[in-house]
Amino acid sequence: MLSTGALRAHLLAARLAGPVATTREESLRSYRLFAARDPRVLLGLDPERVWGEGELLGLMAAKCGVSADPAHVSGPDVIDPERTVAALGAFAERLGAVAGARAPVLFGTGHPHRLLEFYACLAAALSAAGCDVLTPAQGVRVDMATRFGVRPHRIDYVRGVALVREPGVRPSGSATGVHSHSPLPVRVALGALAEAGERLPELVVGDHGWVCGAGQLGVEAIGLGDTDDPAVFVGEAEGRLAVAVPLDDGVRPDYYRPLTRYLLHRARLPGRQEWP
Structure with a gap:
């Protein structure tokens, strides 16, 4: 079991927290776009109130530990590891609760190149605990806006984790998909369950549009967010x-393995000794 102190040290050494790769310029740009309600950064969230840039900066300072000084406009952004550790504890509690209830869960990621293994290990552990890891709308087409215009994608599942990929780029079940912020895939997945009269997930686990889109629809969601993902933290602040x-969501996949071990132990999930 990774101690809290060792976890904190790992977060800093791997740059999951502390000074991170996301720049202050990227974060402030996202706050400006969110304040303007640009759908590219809303991630499927429809905020209940108006969030100005200053309020967003204050929220992200409270939730992530970024500098609250608006005059700080360049350099690497910063995540407070204490906030990350506390949030991981709450994350583990929700995993443990859903495992205890043997409730259905849905995993989805817009960062498959980095986070697929992290989510897949959690999905395997919940499945071993008796949860139904859902895979609705497998292969269903979703037309999503990209910088190249609207392009067709398809929902796929790898080791129980939903992602999207462009048709023909990779065979179904291959380990990589596209980087996506869109909430459309989770809307399609949840809609497929509803149309089939099947049970909806008790919990959605993931990032970007998967969790913000699910939370907006009233499904309980827990997720990861970087300093340039204000929607994730506004969603938490507004109860969605x-x-x-808070952590850097773009580091090497193996850097998330200690977090996996920590979560599985804290959640008291079966088979935790098997995960890397």
Whole structure:
């Protein structure tokens, strides 16, 4: 079991927290776009109130630990590891609760190149605990806006984790998909369950549009967010997301393995000794 102190040290050493790769310029740009309600950064969230840039900066300072000084406009952004550790504890509690209830869960990521293994290990552990890891709308087409215009994608599942990929780029079940912020895939997945009269997930676990889109529809969601993902933290502040964990969501996949071990132990999930 990774101690809290060792976890904190790992977060800093791997740059999951502390000074991170996301720049201050990127974060401030996202706050400006969110304040203007640009759908590219809303991630499917429809905020209940008006969030100005200053209020967003204050929220992100409170939730993530970024500098609250608006005059700080360049350099690497910063995440407070204490906030990350506290949020991971709450994340583990929700995993443990859903495992205890043997409730259905849905996993989805817009960062498959980095976070697929992290979510897949959690999905396997919940499945071993008796949860139904849902895979609705497999292969269903979703037309999503990209910088190249609207392009067709398809929902796919790898080791129980939903992602989207462009048709023909990779075979179904291959380990990589596209980087996506869109809430459309989770809307399609949840809609497919509803249309079939099947049970909806008790919990959606993931990032970007998967959790913000699910939370907006009233499904309990927990997820990860970087300093340039204000929607995740606004969603938590407004009660649409149950837990938002601040960390860099773009580091090497193996750097998330200690977090996996920590979560599985804290959640008291079966088979935790098997995960890397």
